[in-house]
Amino acid sequence: MQTKFGTGAELEFDIRRTVILSAYLKHWGMPEWRKILFDPDGEARIELYYFPASSEDVPARFATIGLSDCRYDVSGDRIDSEWVLALESDLGGESYERVFDYLADLLVHHIRHAAGSALPRLMPPSLLAPEQWTAKALLLDEPRGEDEELESFIVGDRRVSLVWALPITPSEAKRVSEEGIDRFDEYAEASDDSLIDPCRPDE
Numbered sequence: 773m774q775t776k777f778g779t780g781a782e783l784e785f786d787i788r789r790t791v792i793l794s795a796y797l798k799h800w801g802m803p804e805w806r807k808i809l810f811d812p813d814g815e816a817r818i819e820l821y822y823f824p825a826s827s828e829d830v831p832a833r834f835a836t837i838g839l840s841d842c843r844y845d846v847s848g849d850r851i852d853s854e855w856v857l858a859l860e861s862d863l864g865g866e867s868y869e870r871v872f873d874y875l876a877d878l879l880v881h882h883i884r885h886a887a888g889s890a891l892p893r894l895m896p897p898s899l900l901a902p903e904q905w906t907a908k909a910l911l912l913d914e915p916r917g918e919d920e921e922l923e924s925f926i927v928g929d930r931r932v933s934l935v936w937a938l939p940i941t942p943s944e945a946k947r948v949s950e951e952g953i954d955r956f957d958e959y960a961e962a963s964d965d966s967l968i969d970p971c972r973p974d975e
Contacts, residue, residue, distance in 0.1 A: 785817060785838065788927050792837050792854060793821075799919050800833055801826060807872045809879065816842045816883075820875055822868045825861035831917075831968050832859050834868075834875055840932040845884045852930060853889055855879070855937040856915060856922075864970035865904040874902055878910060878937070891935065892953045897942045905970040907939035911948060911956075916967075938967060941974035 796803070803821040810817045818838040825832040834857040842851050855875075863871055877900045886893065892913040901908035915923060915936040925932045940948070948956045965972035 784928070785841065788841060788932075789819070789837050791927050792925050792932065795922055795925060796821065796823065796835055799922060800835075805868055805872075807876065809876055818842065818879060820872055822872070824868075828861050830861070832861055832863060833857065834859075834871055836875075836879065839879060840927070840930075842883055844886055844888065846887050849888060850930075851883070851889060853933040853935045854925075855912075855935050856918070857937040857939070858917070858968045859939075860966065860969050864902060864907075866902040870902050874900060875937070882912075889933075892948065894945055894948055896945065901939070902970070905939060906972060906974045907941050907944075907970040909940050909942055909945035911938045911940045911945070912936065913938065913953065939970045940967075941972065943974050 800823040802823075804824045805822040807820040808817065809820070816838075818836055821835050821837065823833040823835065836854045836856075839854050840850070840852050843849060844851060857871070857875060859871070877898075878895065881895070892911060895910040895912070897908040898910075899908075913936050915934050918934065918936075922934050924934065944956065944959075947959060960967050963972075
């Protein structure tokens with residue numbers, strides 16, 4: 773057997789993963805797959821986890837660990853948040869690999885172009901979105917429908933927030949932009965379509 777000393781950064785990431793993943797496991801069960809993003813110099817690492825739906829009534833979730841330790845390219849500020857993307861159990865007709873790839877593209881775009889963590893935040897419709905989805909834009913906002921325990925995590929002396937990454941349709945994105953998030957919430961409550969159905973009609 774050989775020994776290896778973990779560097780400060782490695783140990784910090786392991787602690788971050790332990791704190792956040794334990795909360796995910798408690799509320800969402802065991803993840804089925806993981807994808808790891810890292811830059812060539814090893815300065816940044818983001819792990820993406822897929823928590824499959826345990827039944828048709830329970831959302832599938834894709835969640836990050838490590839985004840909170842990254843910094844925005846524009847401002848240099850630490851991001852201090854993780855993302856969760858909740859979908860219906862069939863993932864809108866796409867494979868989990870396809871959703872992983874899309875989420876990875878969104879994360880890279882967010883790190884490179886966002887100026888800060890203010891919510892809500894809109895990303896416009898993108899050709900990178902899964903082909904079968906009508907919800908090709910993205911809304912970042914405070915989480916809906918999650919346990920209060922998941923709203924934030926204490927990692928060392930930092931508070932890490934959980935952010936809802938919600939695929940929305942082009943017309944919904946226009947509504948948020950022109951009328952505000954409160955009007956969007958009213959519209960969503962009155963709609964017969966589920967917000968976690970990425971194939972809902974674009975009305």
